[in-house]
Amino acid sequence: MDDHAPLEGSGIEEPLDLVRLSLDERIYVKLRGDRELRGKLHAYDGHLNMVLGDVEETITVVDVNEETSEEVIRIVKRNCEMLFVRGDGVILSQESEWKNAPRQRINHSCIKNI
Amino acid sequence: MESSQDFTSFLIGRPVIVKLNSGIDYRGILACLDGYMNIALEQTEEYVNGQLMNKYGDTFIRGNN
Numbered sequence: 001m002d003d004h005a006p007l008e009g010s011g012i013e014e015p016l017d018l019v020r021l022s023l024d025e026r027i028y029v030k031l032r033g034d035r036e037l038r039g040k041l042h043a044y045d046g047h048l049n050m051v052l053g054d055v056e057e058t059i060t061v062v063d064v065n066e067e068t069s070e071e072v073i074r075i076v077k078r079n080c081e082m083l084f085v086r087g088d089g090v091i092l093s094q095e096s097e098w099k100n101a102p103r104q105r106i107n108h109s110c111i112k113n114i
Numbered sequence: 115m116e117s118s119q120d121f122t123s124f125l126i127g128r129p130v131i132v133k134l135n136s137g138i139d140y141r142g143i144l145a146c147l148d149g150y151m152n153i154a155l156e157q158t159e160e161y162v163n164g165q166l167m168n169k170y171g172d173t174f175i176r177g178n179n
Contacts, residue, residue: 015154
């Protein structure tokens with residue numbers, strides 16, 4: 001794994017400073033409702049409202065078959081060029097590696113797979 | 115008599131387990147926390163029942179969870 005300088009002594013006084021360090025970087029955000037986001041952090045505030053660019057949302061859906069009680073896990077992905085995230089849905093955030101090659105530009109609309 | 119603030123200052127720099135309302139555990143070294151219980155953790159690991167995801171580096175956890 002990469003080296004990480006210890007947080008103490010690097011000017012981090014409160015947890016929100018950690019988010020501040022991630023500005024203009026790609027981050028991973030875990031949301032309530034089994035959702036995850038990977039995108040570039042353009043802005044945030046004290047509520048953890050965020051503006052993310054070039055973002056991929058991953059939704060994990062568990063379908064339960066009523067008759068067989070079988071659980072089927074489905075993964076749904078959506079992409080957006082620019083997304084506003086309301087802070088009360090955020091569970092955690094961290095800096096993310098570049099998972100994919102730089103994304104190509106797409107139409108000015110969100111692609112929905114649902 | 116220790117206040118809760120003394121206790122949390124005592125925890126900083128130590129490995130801790132953060133248990134969320136949802137039942138998910140996060141284990142890591144406590145970097146800092148604030149009055150809302152927002153938490154900054156280093157070398158975080160996520161445990162749901164068994165070990166699920168290995169989170170590296172530094173994570174921020176929102177206090178309301």
